[in-house]
Amino acid sequence: MFEKILVANRGEIAMRIIRACRELNIKTVAVYSKADANSMHVQVADEAICIGDGPSSESYLRIDRLISAAEITDVDAIHPGYGFLSENAHFADVCESCNIRFIGPRSAAMNALHDKALSRNLAKKADVPTPPGSEGIVETEQEALTIAKRIGYPIMVKAVAGGGGRGMRVAHNDVSLVKGYHTARTEAEKAFGNSGVYIEKFIENPHHIEFQILGDTRGNIIHLGERDCSIQRRNQKLIEETPSPLLARKEFKDLRKKMGRAALRIAEMAHYTNAGTVEFIVDDQGNFFFLEVNKRIQVEHPITEEVTGIDLVQQQILVAAGEKLSISQSDVHFRGHSIEVRINAEDPFQDFRPSPGRIEMYYAPGGAGVRLDSHAYAGYTIPPYYDSMIGKLITWGKDRTEAVNRMSRALSEYMITGVKTTIPFDQAILQDPDFRRGHYSTNFVEKLMSGARRELIQDKA
Ligand code: ADP
Numbered sequence: 001m002f003e004k005i006l007v008a009n010r011g012e013i014a015m016r017i018i019r020a021c022r023e024l025n026i027k028t029v030a031v032y033s034k035a036d037a038n039s040m041h042v043q044v045a046d047e048a049i050c051i052g053d054g055p056s057s058e059s060y061l062r063i064d065r066l067i068s069a070a071e072i073t074d075v076d077a078i079h080p081g082y083g084f085l086s087e088n089a090h091f092a093d094v095c096e097s098c099n100i101r102f103i104g105p106r107s108a109a110m111n112a113l114h115d116k117a118l119s120r121n122l123a124k125k126a127d128v129p130t131p132p133g134s135e136g137i138v139e140t141e142q143e144a145l146t147i148a149k150r151i152g153y154p155i156m157v158k159a160v161a162g163g164g165g166r167g168m169r170v171a172h173n174d175v176s177l178v179k180g181y182h183t184a185r186t187e188a189e190k191a192f193g194n195s196g197v198y199i200e201k202f203i204e205n206p207h208h209i210e211f212q213i214l215g216d217t218r219g220n221i222i223h224l225g226e227r228d229c230s231i232q233r234r235n236q237k238l239i240e241e242t243p244s245p246l247l248a249r250k251e252f253k254d255l256r257k258k259m260g261r262a263a264l265r266i267a268e269m270a271h272y273t274n275a276g277t278v279e280f281i282v283d284d285q286g287n288f289f290f291l292e293v294n295k296r297i298q299v300e301h302p303i304t305e306e307v308t309g310i311d312l313v314q315q316q317i318l319v320a321a322g323e324k325l326s327i328s329q330s331d332v333h334f335r336g337h338s339i340e341v342r343i344n345a346e347d348p349f350q351d352f353r354p355s356p357g358r359i360e361m362y363y364a365p366g367g368a369g370v371r372l373d374s375h376a377y378a379g380y381t382i383p384p385y386y387d388s389m390i391g392k393l394i395t396w397g398k399d400r401t402e403a404v405n406r407m408s409r410a411l412s413e414y415m416i417t418g419v420k421t422t423i424p425f426d427q428a429i430l431q432d433p434d435f436r437r438g439h440y441s442t443n444f445v446e447k448l449m450s451g452a453r454r455e456l457i458q459d460k461a
């Protein structure tokens, strides 16, 4: 087993990884940028090393500095968290060649699933449906128009290297396709250093449903059920829950089983190890389509932990150390219902503009069934360089109603002053009658923000 792990990340996920290590009696090394000197992960780790200036290109993305820090502190392994270098196969290779274990899938699996157009082909081979679309990268505007003619509008132009909802455009006709094709390429080049795009049929009113998978290095692989992440703004998740209200419908009785098996077929085909997520979209008729594999621990992993009782970050560490999975598929049982709300330092009344700055007062909610994964505290200054998520509030209930009521109660206790947060907006979602009934798709937030319902949110300000 590892004795010491370096956490190549910041914020709440760095805290989460340090917690898992401590419970396994493993020492931790935090790395931080100059802008993160007062960050909580620096305080709670056993050792901490500054790796550069605020911008992530000067710190959290610097492979040379991370490896130097790992060698100086003599760690056995590096946990990359999510974002930053977590899905970078080159980084995984560099770690391994320096005799430092990378806590994540092997680089061969990462490479096989790296490009989203390539993963579509892998899914097809595994006999898993994908939205109709291009065979691979679409090289020219003319090719894009030809594919659109074949599959019919609306379509989506998507970056092969995309993530975090960026680099995608919906097109309803030839004119918007030509425009979207070029803007998606430019955005992708800027955000991911790769302008490659592919095309998919745009599925209307879809549900985003993903399956958590977990594999060891001896060929054992299981899934830990689904998460419904359809509450999104601009293709970015805001609220996630499990079990999915859609899959709970009587008419979709066998869908969960089918999707779970499909997720495992893809994982097996890629010889996947460690934790990962297979993402799907599902239409109103219960047709499901493969989207992509996230080759890392996911932001919303805690809700799976709450209903299964399995600590996913500890499992990542154990299988990376070469241990055999101690859980088989039949050992996985689901209990109750769990919801996660992402708390962002953004102003929901100013088009979700980031609101960095100093947190003045801070009171964290608690009580039965409430879990808070956060690095925030009173007096903490949120730096402007990174994403705006300052915490994840997670509730568990014996059923959906109890989990939702607890979330609403916990949100009402959560006091943060000095910066704006998305809490009032989250509360409005939780009060919405359609949300309460579990009737929503990925266009829920857009609908909520337009028309009469907007007033409801404004009133709550
Ligand atoms: P999740 O499904 O885990 O919520 P997200 O797509 O919301 O994943 O991304 C989680 C975090 O990782 C966010 O901070 C996001 O900005 C970042 N991220 C995701 N994909 C990429 C990528 N390809 N490049 C850089 N950052 C990314």
Ligand code: ADP
Residues within 6 Å of the ligand: 131, 156, 162, 163, 164, 165, 166, 200, 201, 202, 203, 204, 206, 208, 232, 235, 236, 279, 281, 291, 292, 442
């Ligand atoms: P990212 O890498 O940014 O996470 P995904 O391919 O996972 O990109 O898509 C993110 C979100 O965009 C999905 O959850 C869904 O809401 C929307 N989306 C993606 N592809 C489609 C599609 N073909 N039809 C409809 N919505 C889509």
Ligand code: MG
Residues within 6 Å of the ligand: 279, 291, 292
């Ligand atoms: Mg995705």
